[in-house]
Amino acid sequence: MRESTTTAPTQTADRLILADRSFGSRLIIGTGKYDSPKTMAAALVASGAEIITVAVRRVDLDASKEESLLHWLDRDRVLILPNTAGCYTAEEAVRVARLGRAAGLSDFVKLEVIGDEGTLYPDVVELLVATETLAGEGFIVLPYTSDDPVVARRLQEAGAAAVMPLASPIGSGLGLVDPLGIRFILDAVDVPVIVDAGVGTASDAAATMELGVDGILMNTAIAKARDPVRMAEAMRLAVRAGRLAFESGRMEKRAYAAPSSPVEGRVGG
């Protein structure tokens, strides 16, 4: 799935395959932390994303006529991907995943099982248990995980449809802190690799895509930019640029200069 292609780069650069579905963008965005749903909806359009994450939470029974997030999302154009954010055990995550699927939109779930409040790092032991359970129930499981290739391989064996290692902690904007771990994961698994969390700005996204990952999932980098809609466009371009660069195969690095112009035939030589 990750080999480069020379036939139609502009199309493959944007084509993300997950399970049996094909999406026209390698960028997945979240819907959290926006100042208004209107801004979120505009950012979604600008991002070109065709998958968007949402959280499952209790309805406020005392709020009259709470507006549904779904009113702002074109369900025919984008896949709504429920997450299990905030779950600390496999049991909780499985319960929330089932609730999310019962909304009747798809079998996809972004599986999150948190193990530490400060870093929001995943509890990979619980994550594996939940992945196996949900995959067995026919879910298309996209687990948020650490940048550990051994865990990634275990998740694949447990039935994950992709693995989603972090670039750096959720909401940190620190960018890709361990490119080596991501490279190892790319070698370790056959399922798509989507870097989830930590990207802060466009160059982070491009550099991450240049490693050859299949996609990036981000939320805060767009939602908390001064102008989220413009940043969404920047991310669309960065993800595309990074992918095209990866597919193009970068030049080799060298220590000394190599002139770009001919050394023969210089005037006065």
Next chain:
Amino acid sequence: MTAETARARSTEEFEIVANGEPRTIPPGTTVAGFLTAHELDPDLVVVERNGEILRRADYGSTALEPGDALEVVHFVGGG
């Protein structure tokens, strides 16, 4: 319980727990009725009753009982 007390109970309001909070509801309230009373669109929520997710088609025929634990959830912004 005697037939008389059972009848008396069926006409009394009773308590359930919805989203972690106790709520008093009229006798005969169905899940659909509960959602309507809270101005909720059944197509935009998911309901779990005593740990089991209900199918939307069953909301109208599922009467709530004293002590039921309901979770009524929906999608909100998240990453």
